[in-house]
Amino acid sequence: MVLAKTDRDFFLFSARKSDGPPHVGKVTWEAALSRAKNAQWRADHVNQVTALMKLFNSPLAVSATSEDTDRKCDQFIPSPSGFGQRWTWTVRDPSEGLAGVFWRNFYGPPFLEMFGDRLNAIPEAQRRTVADGIVLVEPYALPTDAMTPAADAAEQQLREVLGPECFYDQVARTMPRRVPDLPHPGALSS
Template sequence: MTTRISLPPIVPSEAAVRAFLKSAFEEYRWFEPARTHHNEQIDPRRIDYDALAARFLEVRSLMVRAKTDRDFFLFSARKADGPPHVGKLTWDAALSRAKSATWRDAHVHQVTALMKLFNSPLAVSSTSEDERRKCDQLIPSPSGFGQRRTRTVRDPSEGLAGVFWRNFYGPPFLQMFGDRLNAVPESQRRTVADGIVLVEPYALPTDAMTPAAEAAEQQLREVLGPECFYDHATRTMPRRVPDLPHPEALSS
């Protein structure tokens, strides 16, 4: 299962990076860290948070894995030559965990806390398969031979790739949706923090890609405005996007 928290177009502070790392491993206990993406070993009994934070700030990217590839997170900040809003925190966990109501409740708390920590405009959570089918696409290669994989929507500045199991909308999206958000049934909508509304079309991530889930997602797109979402049938980008802060405004 994949949870993706979008980050603003600035590099997080060292204090925020350290706070996230300590929360992930000590408070949330996402998994027992074993190694980085360079296969550098991590002693879970003596985690060097200074070294991990320094590595992230140096290259603006950090991946930490468990002993297996089932549990990991990828933490990346905006690159100088990238689109305006390309920073993200992607956390992959075993899908079986979502069977527990206690875990699902904790998931809401954790995602909300991290959105607040990083001033995130958006977070979504779904099965990895559902995430890939909505966020990835194959297009003809520029060379004319074969195909290449690309993102449907690269980041929140380009709009929304779709409706997922859990959709955490921050202030820019609340402003974009306006009163339309109030038309979402209360059974599918709740305020989880000041300035963050969770829209959940079905109870479990494993419900995704079923006829009932597809119908619920389509209804939400119609209520919130189909122009806010990527059109997979026609491969058309969203015509309405949120008003996101400029990097200079965030760093001032």
């Protein structure tokens, strides 16, 4: 990777390890948070994420601040030795369910099937179809709204509507009880 001081967008590609979880390969796009203030950037972002989901046949994409992602996807648990803590994931990949609700949640066909008619119960101001088989759920207007009391309440309401059993329980530290039916990774490349 070659970067300059003025670079504002970074793409990171992480391949799935042969002995790792089945759906861990990912594309990470990091951009300056200030860009999200621009309405045209936000519109372009939806189109770009949708195009990437189609290109990689991805069942899920989320957009959030790194702080919001960290608090929902990472956790520290007591070390097996009894001294200190160690880092681990809340859910390793989409086959284990969802870590939470973020600023932008792009749900592909396996998640649409899992949620079923519950998606229609989400207000149209927070839900829209952005491509054939991809629905965007957006609980608040800007990523900078995340981690506020209003955003937390909006996220909680969406978890209740979509089914709390589909999400990692941050309080009880329990895995989702309902997960999407994802195709085996080998079938994704065909």
